[in-house]
Amino acid sequence: MIPIQMEINGQTIEMEVAPDLSLLDLLRAVGVASVKKGCGEGDCGACGVLLDGVYVKSCLILAAQASGRCVETVESLGNVEHPHPLQTAFVDAGAVQCGFCIPSMLLAAKSVIEEYPEPTGDQIREGLDGNLCRCTGYVKQIEAVQTAARVMKEEDHE
Amino acid sequence: MINVEKFVRPASVEAAVALLQAPDSVALAGGTGVSLSKDPSVRTVVDLSDLHDLKRIEVQGDRVRLGALVTMTQLRRSGELPAVLVEAARSVGSTPLRNVVTVGGELARGVYWNDLPVLLLALDAVVELTTPAGVERVPVAAFLADHPKRALAGGKLITAVEFSTAGLPKAGYIKYARTLVDYALCDVACGLRVEDGVIREARVALGAIVPLARRVPEVEQALLGAAPGAETFARAAKAAVEAVEPRPDFRVSREYQRQLVEALVRRALEAAVGPA
């Protein structure tokens, strides 16, 4: 067993983990329900998280590798009462159908907007290319990222 | 990975190399390979993530030095690298993979779908290996020639990749796959030095259609001394088909692989010289 400690959405945890435990399985084991396992092979992207602010697939990161780092999941964005502009934009655009892929896609979208405050369609398509969604055809999600970027820019100015 | 006993995050390259002397150790960069590895022999994981010096891109004149831990995303975003390198970095995986996949990892993994080494071959890059005895510089072609695992045997660590853009202003790169996020069916990269309307130097490399990325000297020979243009490139493309035995690939037939080699080598050469 490998001793680890990390910050998950602002809370520090310390525990011992099996050396082959993925960050995905760790997060689910400690009750972070928003991180989903759609394949466990690095393909679907439903397990995406921000690791020290970088968008990664948590099934391809070992829990021990994430020790000493800071993990953010969609729970850190907002909640039902106080949603993040991205969450509002996704819901209002009709970008959320089954919703299974959405928590990680929101984090991918957040990274896109951090890099490009006024993202073009191509920049969004590249930034979300690691997140498979079978429900939507992606059209509404791309619209939602653009809407959210506008809202976030306006909020920044206020 | 089930038998790993230690995760170590050394603070210096020297410390990392010292740790890698243990035969049951493995270096961890982005982790996309190591995390899914089932290798039961590994006892120590040497996590390189604190080696911040290896995360730098340095461009001085026509000399480029990429630290081994530079990610594909860093390459993608860098404003000072050749466009062809930025394009090759973009072709690797998807965004969350590019965020963690490193230059060193792409070289060390030694699997057919590593895209970046194909371009590094065409750029005639040099791999910097650090050993307890010091630093070795190995041309990327030699590094890949056998298998990266052998080149790295004895606990060597890739610390950087260097190349010069001086002699070779013209480079082309094509990744060909079923979708944009896919394992390549065929990668082609080429670098040409053209003087007075004649090709003076040529490097042409293939990947994915061969077990490991490699240069194709037969194609390079076909180009040397010729004038760049449709006829020369068509001849070079034919030479590629004759020279390369495609790797068995359950996704496509041998016949189609040959067609791809011919079409893509020609395209990459055309891309290198640019629009007429």
Place this chain on the structure above:
Amino acid sequence: MSNSFSQVGTNVRKVDGMALATGGSLFVADLAPENALCGRILTSPHAHARIKRIDVSKAEALEGVYAVLYHGNVPRVLHTTAGQGFPEPSPYDTVMFDDKVRYVGDRVAAVAAETPELAEQALSLIEVEYELLEPVFDPVRALQPGAPVIHDEPDAHVVIPVHYEPQRNLAALVETRVGDVDGALAKCDVVVSGTYVTQYAQHCPIEPHITLAELDPYGRVRITTSTQVPWHVRRIVAQCCQIPVRRIRVVKPRIGGGFGAKQEVLLEDVTTMLCLRSGQPVLLEYTRKDEFVSSRTRHPSVCTTTLGLSKDGKIQAIRMHMVLNTGAYGSHALTVGSNCGSKVLPMYPCDHIEFKMEGAYTNLPVGGAYRGYGATQAVFSVECLIDEAAAKLGRDPLELRVQNHIRSGQGSPIFKALGEGTEGVEMTIGSCGLPECISRGAEAIGWGRPREKSGRKARGVGMAILMQGSSIPYVDMGAATLKLNEDGSFNLLIGATDLGTGSDTVLAQIAAEALGVDTDMIIPLSSDTDVTPFDVGAYASSTTYLSGNAVRKAALMVRHQILEVAAEMQKCDQEKLTIEDGRILGGPMELTCSAVALHSLYSHNQKQIMATASHISEKSPPPFAAHFAEVEVDLDTGFVKLLKYVSAVDCGTTIHPKLAEGQTEGATMNGISYALTEEYLFNEKGRMLNPSFGHYKIFTTADMPEMVTIMVPTYETTGPYGAKSVSEISINGALPAISNAIRDACGVRLTQGPFTPERVAKALRG
């Protein structure tokens, strides 16, 4: 018409949207107790074999293993995994575990253990000795004399009176004939014919199948499962585990997509049996590989179609011979097969039609319900042949379609001839927005504009027109209960199953519209067999049309009760009263639904204002669509780049426009990726070589073409507020539209999907 609605036609916030976007614990995996055992299934490595010997004793003896199931210790109950109405049209050819395996991935045994690692270890300790049998992989060969018999067990049978001949691998047969096709074809000026082949595909819900079974303190089993058919799950689990329906409660939480894959009872029987045997909660989930190999697929097909036209362009005769590969089991073979005819042939009314469908067993993965449900397979041939006929006639393929397609007021003998495996229902078309779909779609794609064909890349455009259905008439039933709360809100209890489509929201809108309140006042709760009324489930494009009508009926009944009490409260004529935005207008007092609720719950002649209504449909009004594709073909490599795709759809009234567009875009994208990349690759022993998203390519954002979605409003008088279905139709267009576009670009006809670079390159070589 639609502008008179207050709730219908508006983009209200999806009821579960924000809970999902904030990462709530809403899915089966999120709801499992910590002590749940891990279930795992051992699957067959062989395509066709008899289990000569199986020894589970070592697995049973392993510490931490609570139950091991195999054919020797579970009841042998013939059933179908197809989640269909009872009695099912699919053959009873499946048992929980058998002493024979019929495809690579077939069930052999199952375990429940404390951890995933232990469960895997237990599987590895099960010793199985197989006697290998000759497999058959080609559906056409499977039907020929002398082919290995896959279902040689004597007890496989059908439970409705249909043709079934397992001894010659015939899982389903449909034949129908109108007029005299041979005679008509002999008189035709133009006859076009071709064999079109469609491939295996997987639905790829991002959440794989997953089931949790728990015993409650009363000894009942609570099954929380990712399903489209909770009631069929309850019935089939009761059947397989031989326990009464009353011992089972099925709850569907939020589920991560279905697309037909979850209209199948795949894990629930085993999970329940493991739970009953171990007395412990058991969580069983498919890996992504299992999802590809052992779940369900789109039935591959070989379809030979002939069209005959007179020189004026009128279609005179159609003949279609469809061979469906149903894989190792006959799930949905008959009904998908029937739909190949019934959802495609009526598009071009003519007097001479022949349709034959044979569903063949093979030793390959099992077919099932998949969005499009047969229409996808069959429309490929017809819509490509329309283009071929147009070329022979020198006509614009768009014009030829316009000349021939079905219109409002027309019927088709096929509606009556082909039902769900049995006879269908006579029907004439009500609303039909196809002419507008075609004209607006054509404008969006720039139909008729010349495309570049210079150099090594060639561009072209193609189109296809489509129809589907809305529910299964006289078979499907949906029901809803609505009750008034004291704050003027309403609990809407619906059997209907929201699999991510947004049906909870759409049904809440319908209830709100009928009641005269805001959608926010509706609290939908769906798919809990203990709590909500029955519904057949989410399939056959039925939820909005069928369950929506049930909701509307229940809401009108509750509205009537509210007005009755309101009239009594203010001693006025009920007829004068109406409800708007939750207020009761037209009487002397200022009343609200809340005041009425308080009165009826607490003050006088107390009662719960509530109602339950059921609905069956008398017809299955088709939605219509016109799809257009623009491609660029790389003549050197055969790579087809899809530049632009237009889907113009008539689904009647769009209850929730954004969700309707979302259904269209999602189905369209799935169809596109099916047409261009998705396929199963097998080795010579029937093992799938690409069971991962790494090698089974579905499109990402990076691969998207420019997409245009056009919703063409019509009003279907039999639907709730004019609505028809929308979910399935748009998956069907890409195969023919893209094949036609490739033909336009470079003159070659692709008759087999997917249109991979290699296939296109081969066609270009001639």
